[in-house]
Amino acid sequence: MPSNDTPPGPRANRLSHFGDPLVMLLSIGFILAFVALSLYDITLVADTISAGFAWTAETLGTYFQLLLLLTFLIAIGVAISPAAGARVGNLTSPQLSTFKWLSMIMCTLLAGGGVFFAAGEPIYHFVVTPPAFDTQAGTAEAVAGALAQSFMHWGFLAWAVLGSLSAIVLAHAHYVKGQPLKPRTLLYPVLGERVMKGVTGSVVDACCVIAVVAGTVGPIGFLATQVSFGLHELFGVGQGFATQLAILVALALVYVTSAMTGIHKGIQVLSRFNVFLALAIAAVILVFGPTLFLVNAFSQGFGEYLNSFFRMATMSAETAPAWWMQWWTVFFFAWFIGYAPLMAIFVARISRGRTIREMILAVAVMAPVATSIWFTLLGGSGIHYQLTEAIDLTEALNNFQFDVATLTVAQALPGGTFMALAILVLTSIFVATTGDSMSYAIAVVCAGHDEPSPLVRAFWGIAMALMAGILLYMGAGQIGALQQFIVITAIPVSLVLLPSLWAGPQAAYAMAREQGILPVAEKDASQPG
Template sequence: MRKTTPVFYISIVIALLFIGWGVIPESVLPQFHLAKVSGDIQNFLVYKLGWFYLLAATAFLVFCFVMIFSKYGNIRLGADDEKPEYRYRTWFGMLFSAGMGIGLVFWGVAEPMYHFYSPPVGEAETAEAARVAMRYAFFHWGLHPWAIYAVVALALAYFQFRKKEPGVISRVLRPVLGERVNGLTGIAVDTLAVYATVFGVATSLGLGAIQISGGLSHLSPSIPNSFATQLVVIIVVTVLFMLSAQTGLNKGIKILSDTNVRLAVLLMFFLLFAGPTNFIMDVFTTTIGSYIQNLPSMSLRLSPFEQSEWPRVWTIFYWAWWIAWAPFVGSFIARVSRGRTVREFMIGVLLVPTIFSALWFSVFGGSALYLEMFEGADIMETMNESGIEMALFSVFKHFPLSTILSGLAILLICTFFVTSADSATFVLGMQTTNGSLNPSNSVKLTWGIIQSATAIILLWTGGLQALQTASIIAAFPFTIIMLFMMFSLLRSFKQETFMKKK
């Protein structure tokens, strides 16, 4: 613990206070319960400042494309002659596993089904509704979220590996804020990043436990889909990711990331060829074209004349959620991207995960829509009766080897679960030890226990949704920080370009 900073202790106190707040029964504090207070704040931000989230997310995407095609794309994230630390396959696996792997498994079937039955425009349960459902699934998991991650990751990697600054969020802002990053302003910025990471990851651990529990119950009805099962899942996974965390970045996370990619590709291609292959590939091809064609209008779509809640419930909520995750995922992507050029980094972070996500939704969401529209399946009914976590397994039962598929899916969720938690303990260790590239095991152990304990307590009290909302509240101030990050990068890039010319 010798290298810990004030951010470490302040963040632990804040985490414990929020956990304590979350477990207080609503009957004790009816007006000031965590769920009510965080919900009211989130509603205010979404309804009053939804336009700000849309404009900011679009600005981040434009910035990323400018970096690809500008002269700054040749700048290397490290010394001019430095080589990348990881080969492409391992690099892609690491950034994808930490970024949204477990979310794809959870929402790959569920989101297109939701949009099919409740589309943003037009009539539900029609061919047009199915087209729109797939397009918005691509949109919510495509270029915009990865642009959000890329801005944070690029800034951290550039200032840490090229400018030799500590790898914490506050030091990225030095060109804009000056020496204030060394004082209370810097501590506040870094504490906000840790806060968003702790609660965002704890929420995902809870959701992952729910889906693993549901999958085990689906495979063996004797196993109840209950809090007791979820508790056992979290304890087992906690032991696994803490063991992985002790081995360091080049062993545990690296091996698990490669395993994740292999399992995900195996599951996806089996379903692709066992299912309606032509239909799936037609959906992929058509939706890619529709997504690109409609990207500008979807990026800035609100419904002021229709007074529709849909953009706020889905798109704005997603953008806030990705921004809340950006300190965690951005820090991790930065750590594994040393030695790459800005152009190589941006192309890899933006395009590869976007294409993989599009193919994933085409296979799983496309199969679900095919079964629902042409085979008379009852996938949505299963989701309504048994929970969202059962959506994936309700699709598998219509294919051969369904039990094996369900078992592989549970294994994939577990490995994504372990990788995300392992990555989070690594990032939290970095952020609370002044950017140490190899934080001590004691620091990582502390954050691992806090994350898992938070997920367990809030699953038990039903406060997981409240914690998710509370974590997303951090997205608003962090959006402003990200805008400052872009200005810091541009200012530094201009100085570097001038130095090269001179």
């Protein structure tokens, strides 16, 4: 059994400072090709991705939905099983305190997108009734359904696919079997040793890295436009490319420094600061905002979420408009699938010493509830102001201008300009925590172990910032095109996740037997543990 103190697998990667050269070649090649083709013909790239995006959403949308639903249900089954008492990483106690651990989970998994959409999405579903409900848009009766639909997109299913079953598989494979912390390891139960060496494994890893690059560059680029817009509206600062570039450089400096210092320093400190700031903002909104409305809205919205859970989770193009499914449920679910393997690597790394039950409940239950509360505080406040005609975001949200929605709601909250500035800072740091954790996770994939070189972490952080800057120079539309591309990358990545549906429970029970929590089956008694 590998040592608890020494990460298994690094010796295989010492010949190459950056890890698997083919993964690097394919991943960097994608970045260069996307930028080059965009420079050559922006319209061609955007139209091609848009066509692929539409086809994927229409053809595979139901498959993506079922994958997330099954992952959540099976993960909860594992969490209540006897095997859930096994500990991750062969440690008898956690490496990180509970608060630090939960902070890193909350600030990493859905941070960038969740904060960006928290104000606008509930209001959008309030002014445009989701297909799962038949309430009249813009009325008090529409509040519960609007919040419930937002909870569906950012709730149990989204979180579960990011760090439950796949994290269990990776934790057992890496910390017990000595296999590398790479996405290809998730396919070992199906393909065996042939996926661990050679071209197939490298292509698998590269697909997952490309999906995360596409999914992370989007929030980084959108943040630059959002903060630029916010500074312009609040202080009259110019919102041209120069301002966006300055914001991008500042953001990159923060998350690259954080990624280089590692999980126990920069990433942890940044996450903790952001949680404290989020709690302070939440307290101000709850105490000085429309308190009774928010309490009632959360209660009714979460109740409707649970009541309509399966109807929303299995909504298809036959029961909902194709455009709605494409731009909402399928888009989000595919985005989470694209992130999932590298997020699972990060969860497995920070959860050493935690029980499987703690890991699943934190990721798949506690974090979604916290996310729903945050969406209620921001989005619910926006709905209240929209309902009372203090603001009107109907036109902006019909044009998907979520940066306008966030700032408008923030200015309407108690504190006005101060609150708007605080939320801009919060959003920026949330995106930074996504940037540092994904820079770290990509470096882990390249290295194959959980202590990758700080230079490799910095390289990937800078590469994503540079890509965002180049695409912003071409126009925000190219950032949007790249964001749509993650739906296409979800196709191969979803196949990487599929074996976890059965390998996750198997790994949990194997860990429980190895740790003496469950008796060793007779057929395994003669085999080495």
